[in-house]
Amino acid sequence: MAAGPKPRMTLSTQAVLRALLEDPTVDRYGLEVSAATGLPSGTLHPILARLEHLGWVESDWETIDPMKEGRPRRRYYRLTADGLASARMAMAEVRAERSRIAGRYRPAGRTPLGEAT
Amino acid sequence: MKQPQPGFVATPTGPASAMVFIAVLALPSTCRDRYRDEFRAELCCLPVGRQILEAAGLLAGTVALRHALKEEDMSTSPEPARHLTCRIGRHHYLFIDDENPEDRRIHHLECRDCGKVKDPGPDYQPTDGTWLAKGSLGGW
Numbered sequence: 001m002a003a004g005p006k007p008r009m010t011l012s013t014q015a016v017l018r019a020l021l022e023d024p025t026v027d028r029y030g031l032e033v034s035a036a037t038g039l040p041s042g043t044l045h046p047i048l049a050r051l052e053h054l055g056w057v058e059s060d061w062e063t064i065d066p067m068k069e070g071r072p073r074r075r076y077y078r079l080t081a082d083g084l085a086s087a088r089m090a091m092a093e094v095r096a097e098r099s100r101i102a103g104r105y106r107p108a109g110r111t112p113l114g115e116a117t
Numbered sequence: 118m119k120q121p122q123p124g125f126v127a128t129p130t131g132p133a134s135a136m137v138f139i140a141v142l143a144l145p146s147t148c149r150d151r152y153r154d155e156f157r158a159e160l161c162c163l164p165v166g167r168q169i170l171e172a173a174g175l176l177a178g179t180v181a182l183r184h185a186l187k188e189e190d191m192s193t194s195p196e197p198a199r200h201l202t203c204r205i206g207r208h209h210y211l212f213i214d215d216e217n218p219e220d221r222r223i224h225h226l227e228c229r230d231c232g233k234v235k236d237p238g239p240d241y242q243p244t245d246g247t248w249l250a251k252g253s254l255g256g257w
Contacts, residue, residue, distance in 0.1 A: 042178020046185040072158040
């Protein structure tokens with residue numbers, strides 16, 4: 001289970017993981033992830049490379065006939081089984097950390113938005 | 118979007134292709150083909166203006182990508198990082214005793230930073246006092 005090395009959970013990395021976690025069964029190519037996250041390709045590919053190296057993400061060439069489709073084969077990315085668990089855990093940690101920090105600066109007597117009083 | 122003609126594979130425009138070509142040059146040689154094909158495949162389906170913008174983004178991010186790929190290489194490579202002067206061939210050689218009990222004057226040159234061993238060469242005439250025993254290098 002997910003106890004291996006973790007990437008630095010920057011906002012960009014979180015955005016990429018969020019996009020991949022949206023529907024883990026769907027493979028996405030770079031531009032699709034870029035569109036989903038709003039990150040430029042130049043920022044996205046280093047993050048994908050790091051995640052791939054950690055084993056969180058795997059990638060494969062599309063299996064099409066380029067002559068038939070009229071375009072080159074794309075490289076599709078998806079979360080691995082381990083990556084899925086690790087990414088969910090990492091995102092949960094980020095959310096917990098964020099609410100802990102938010103709680104520190106919340107005025108006394110106020111409840112966080114969305115929580116029942 | 119136009120329907121693709123049979124037997125015709127779309128390619129990015131000239132400027133976008135050139136930028137991809139330059140961007141992948143900075144990457145480790147083992148990854149160049151993969152990223153060139155990947156970037157070209159992504160760009161070719163975009164409108165011309167967007168192709169150039171995306172290619173410029175790739176070009177700007179190539180240093181970060183190279184860094185990410187190099188991290189992988191370093192973590193999988195058994196070799197430790199080499200000292201900068203050693204990378205450019207400027208080693209700091211020291212005379213090291215071979216600890217041969219039969220001839221105490223036999224020794225070799227060894228870089229103090231990377232450990233590269235160099236033969237002093239056939240012309241070298243060992244003389245007493247020009248070499249140092251390994252144990253005596255501590256204060257240097």
